[in-house]
């Protein structure tokens with residue numbers, strides 16, 4: 001109930017914010033409903049006038065029917081029109097807000113959890129549904145007003161008619177089941193729905209298209225897609241079938257009761273105990289009373305649906321607030337690093353993961369140092385990088401920036417002092433200038449800076465190959481857009497990471513995997529030189545790589561193994577120690593001989 005009230009308040013407040021005047025006009029429909037409510041009464045007056053040869057009463061009844069029909073028709077039309085318009089505008093306002101909230105959640109954890117992804121999928125699947133929630137509320141409001149009026153009219157005509165309200169109760173109870181089935185069906189559909197979207201992407205986008213064809217996966221993908229779509233639709237189809245059966249049973253029960261009550265009243269009318277006008281009114285009201293039962297049913301259904309839809313939105317909003325509050329640090333990051341970054345007992349487990357991916361990691365990354373992070377696939381390197389950049393919240397332990405806990409720092413301000421290139425780099429399909437320039441938004445239009453970043457990020461060749469230079473639109477799906485190779489996209493991502501000139505933490509998480517070993521080595525040497533030259537700022541440069549030739553140039557090498565720190569030292573120290581690092585280094589060196 002509390003969720004439903006919160007949901008109603010949410011949609012009504014949004015509607016008023018979008019347009020107070022249209023919101024008011026939407027209510028005109030309910031007023032029209034109230035006016036038309038009294039029509040059976042006018043008909044009863046008319047019948048009474050006929051029976052008692054009272055032309056005045058007949059004329060009054062006709063005038064009342066004509067006036068109420070005209071007025072309620074006009075109000076209905078105006079209200080309905082306003083409602084349709086308002087419903088779209090409110091839906092759009094909510095969809096925009098969902099996009100804003102999703103993008104502004106400062107961490108990435110929610111995008112790694114299937115529970116959160118299912119909720120987001122349900123919100124995305126039901127695009128415009130929050131506008132529909134306003135519609136549901138307005139319908140419910142109109143229906144409840146109408147139902148209440150009908151009940152008053154029925155009670156005034158003959159109390160036995162109220163028995164028909166009881167006859168409608170099974171359908172009200174059934175609605176609660178239907179709503180529950182509906183919720184379960186939506187939940188059951190969410191995961192296969194995501195799978196179907198993923199498979200559709202696999203079979204219709206160019207990127208995975210090559211592997212799908214080379215490995216002959218078309219049939220497998222098609223079969224899985226058919227299965228996923230079937231699993232996606234099946235709960236809904238089953239729900240529709242069950243709902244129809246239950247509804248039909250409820251209608252049969254109601255009409256059985258209605259026939260019995262009317263027969264009872266006819267019996268009394270024959271004996272002169274019930275006036276004919278009342279009988280006419282009763283016949284007219286039977287349909288409306290069934291409607292009243294349906295209305296109550298729909299209202300429960302509508303409000304529960306509204307509560308569920310708005311509940312997902314409120315969940316998203318609350319989640320964003322919760323994440324923001326968990327990162328409520330306000331301290332500004334230091335202008336320069338003096339001590340460096342200290343990691344104390346850090347652990348991280350991905351949402352729903354059984355085992356933590358990082359545990360008990362303690363390290364000191366001295367100010368001004370170039371640190372190489374190595375380890376086999378799945379050792380936890382990228383996870384550590386994301387914790388240092390504040391993209392994940394540690395499960396345990398902390399990260400200290402010059403002695404200040406990262407949790408106490410203002411997260412956006414810390415992010416503004418972090419730069420780099422990531423393993424899952426983004427293909428930003430803007431112009432080349434913007435694609436690189438967004439690495440430092442205030443200087444996105446500064447083409448000298450963009451060219452410098454391209455130079456430092458080994459992206460000059462890419463620029464030279466673009467037909468309109470920095471003005472070239474990237475991405476073949478856009479008009480005159482140019483597609484780039486994987487390595488070219490990656491170089492642009494590296495250049496983007498070079499846009500900020502004063503980072504305190506520069507992260508290079510395997511940004512060079514698509515480059516040859518010599519280019520990677522040269523690039524890293526350049527980073528290391530630049531980092532040492534900028535030693536006054538104390539920036540820490542963190543390079544994640546699998547190439548040991550590159551690692552040798554680092555001041556400090558950290559070896560991760562199974563989520564723990566296995567070794568720490570300089571390249572020379574670790575080779576001399578003849579441990580895991582020396583073994584991996586020797587293996588790779590042998591490969592090059």
Ligand SMILES: Nc1ncnc2c1ncn2[C@@H]1O[C@H](COP(=O)(O)OP(=O)(O)OP(=O)(O)O)[C@@H](O)[C@H]1O
Pocket residue numbers: 112350351353357375376377378379380381382383384423
């Ligand atoms: N989104 C995720 N959800 C659950 N587990 C994850 C997720 N991402 C990574 N992991 C797990 O965390 C562990 C560490 O992964 P991480 O990506 O940090 O390794 P890595 O050392 O960077 O590997 P690679 O060299 O392959 O990039 C792995 O066991 C991986 O399965």
